[in-house]
Amino acid sequence: MAIRQVVDGQAGLPTPDSTKSYWHKEPSEKLLGHRTTADLPDKADYVIVGSGITGAFAAHFLKNGAGRAASVVMLEAREACWGATGRNGGHCQPFLYTAEPEAAHFELETYRFLRDFVAARQVPCDWQSRPGVHALLSEDLVGLVAAHIAVLQRTHPDIASQVELVRDGARLAGELRLPTARAAVVQRNAASLWPYKLVAHVLESLLAEFPSSPSSFNLQTATPVTRLERAAGSQTHPWTLHTPRGRVAAATVLLATNGYTSRLLPCLSDIITPCRSQVAALTPPPVTTTTGVADISHSYVFFGTDPPHGRDDYLIQRPLSKEPTAATTTIGGRGGGGGGELILGGGREHARNMAVGEWRDDEVEPRVGAHLRAALPGTLDMSADPGSPAPPVRDRDDAPLEATFEWTGIMGFSRDHRPWVGAVPACAYPEPPTDTGTDTGTGTDGPGGLYLCAAYTGHGMPVAALAARAVVNMMTGTTTPGDGGEQPEKLPASWVMTEQRLRRARDEWDTIAEFERKGLMVIAGKPVSLVSST
Known part of the structure; x- marks a missing residue:
């Protein structure tokens, strides 16, 4: 099948020779150059593309929940956590006063989850809670x-x-x-940390707990996904991920690809902008x-x-x-x-x-x-x-x-300035679906087993970990029990990916380039001008 031509605004693959991040000056010896198996597995129950905070916590929730007995493969184009999480400013800080209330509650819960996760596991990531x-x-x-x-x-x-x-x-x-x-x-709820070391701890723990076996966690670095293809006729593994080292067939795929998402989903080039x-x-x-x-x-x-x-x-x-x-x-x-x-x-x-x-x-x-x-x-x-x-x-x-x-x-950057989390509707598939008679593309149940969790608009640390939990719950059809009888905060409904939301984003929101040109900001889910008319 022919590879789709690059469209306007589409991201390329992560560059092989990136700038040297402060956070990468002490790389994990266990993760650097890691490949759990010498060769790529032929197939897997779940394939996660991307090894930053979203991919790492998605694997964590998957392997410590409904996917414990499943095979999970993580494909990373460069070294583990070498993208945005390993290159950010080291903040974990909810923006409570500008967010929509539902999002503010979710960000606050994510902050507290990470704070408690670091404390309980004594993660050596220099977490400092400070205003x-x-x-x-x-x-x-x-x-x-x-x-x-x-x-x-x-x-x-x-x-x-x-x-x-x-x-x-x-x-x-x-x-x-x-x-x-x-x-x-x-x-008062804010912190600084070494983000790479937090993610490295999560990935190292998964590799230690789930060594190579049919139900393993298999990390493959230096393995960029160059193309995502819907496999015709396969009921159990409907997706094929192409890499320079071979192909992997997947029952379910999660794209934790953030700014690089449009490389694999060109139809989202105007929705998620690098x-x-x-x-x-x-x-x-x-x-x-x-x-x-x-x-x-x-x-x-x-x-x-x-x-x-x-x-x-x-x-x-x-x-x-x-x-x-x-x-x-x-x-x-x-x-x-x-x-x-x-x-x-x-x-x-x-x-x-x-x-x-x-x-x-x-x-x-x-x-x-x-x-x-x-x-x-x-x-x-x-x-x-x-x-x-x-x-x-x-x-x-x-x-x-x-x-x-x-x-x-x-x-x-998200066109409507909200993350995109959930099943990818058929209208955004990388190629036209092969069975259009059965795919409506309007639901959130994953008609083709393809999911996305990305586009934090530069604000991923107090969002991504529990957004990953939410998308794992969607992928597995499960729910997360609350602590002490309380129910955890639900993913904001406005973050869930649907075909209708894609249409609204295109109809109601400027492109990111135009938004920036106008000098706007978002408060409570609405664009406002930063400069008064006077």
């Missing part, structure tokens, strides 16, 4: 956010109680280290403290509405060294000697076309890199005692910081 502070750098944005929080206080006080809008200048400049912010939103992010590990300025660097104490998002595009940067600080160091010890000749690297992502307003449509992560853009190195001085007080007159030990307070790592990663 998330969203700096609002322009009055237009303060007005939008304040109005929506006021609505939440009336309609959903349980969500509103989780966030605080701070306008007091002394508190902004002091405790929150934001001398130039107009206001800030403080969210978008490149850029991140830098910055050496903090030295200050007179025991560790030599300031303890920032919060994670941050910096929002602004400077035309023509808004600023959207995000920051965490790596843990400080436990060993005391000289107050002015330097790293690389500039920064403090107590660890505490600053992981800053963003700057898409400086990228080509806002980085929309970019699916290659083998380059960094110099203009974005220059922004990231210079963005924090003047915006974040990095002195030992915020708000004090004593400046950091630096030649100039506005001097750019030094970057020890700069890397890029590919996000999957």
Whole structure:
């Protein structure tokens, strides 16, 4: 059968030579180059494409639930967790005040699930629960956010109680280290972590518990799926996955492919758009403290509405060294000697076309890199005692910081700004169905055994793990029992993939490129302008 021609906006395969992520500097010896079996299995009950947080937790829920006795094969184009999860900014932070209420509850449950998962298993991923502070750098944005929080206080006080809008200048400049912010939103449920190590733990645990056998968990790295084909005439294994190393027949396929989804489902090229992010590990300025660097104490998002595009940067600080160091010890000749690297992502307003449509992560853009190195001085007080007159030990307070790592990663942006989770309707199959008389393509029961869990629009960490649980429940026809007699939060109905939703997304929402050009943001599921008409 002929391979479908590449369509406009379609992503390519992950690039073989990617930029070096900070999170990949300590790769798992068990996972690097791992292939559970020397050859690809001929067939499997379940095939998961992608080994990031979605694929890993889908395998976890599958093998620790209804799929325990099933054969599960995971195909990864590069090394395990070498895509967006291994390239993000290290945040796990629900955006409670901008989300639709149903989504806010789901994100909060996902955050708590990951927090408890890490604690119960003692996952060595540097999880640090610390408040998330969203700096609002322009009055237009303060007005939008304040109005929506006021609505939440009336309609959903349980969500509103989780966030605080701070306008007091002394508190902004002091405790929150934001001398130039107009206001800030403080969210108590937020964390920083080493995301690659979390996923590596999940995958290593699966490999240890389910060694090679008919019911194994079989991980195959460096095995890109080049084509997905619906097999004619097969009732038990209706899908064939083509790779450079051979083919695998699958009873059920889950695409955990995020920004690369359109490579295998070209019909979704206008629905899930690849978008490149850029991140830098910055050496903090030295200050007179025991560790030599300031303890920032919060994670941050910096929002602004400077035309023509808004600023959207995000920051965490790596843990400080436990060993005391000289107050002015330097790293690389500039920064403090107590660890505490600053992981800053963003700057898409400086990228080509806002980085929309970019699916290659083998380059960094110099203009974005220059922004990231210079963005924090003047915006974040990095002195030992915020708000004090004593400046950091630096030649100039506005001097750019030094970057020890700069890397890029590919996000999957959703046209209607909600994840796509569930059975892929027949209208989005990679090829016309061979039995159109029986496939309606309108249900969510998986008419062809093909499922998708992707498109988090740069916000996957507080979503993906339990979205993976939800899609596994759909795949297996099971439900998840709640703890203590309580039912877990359901997947938001607006995230479920249907043919009708595809039509609505195309009819009612701009393409991602047009959305970004207009300078919009989404609050409570609706697009709003970042800049007032005045």
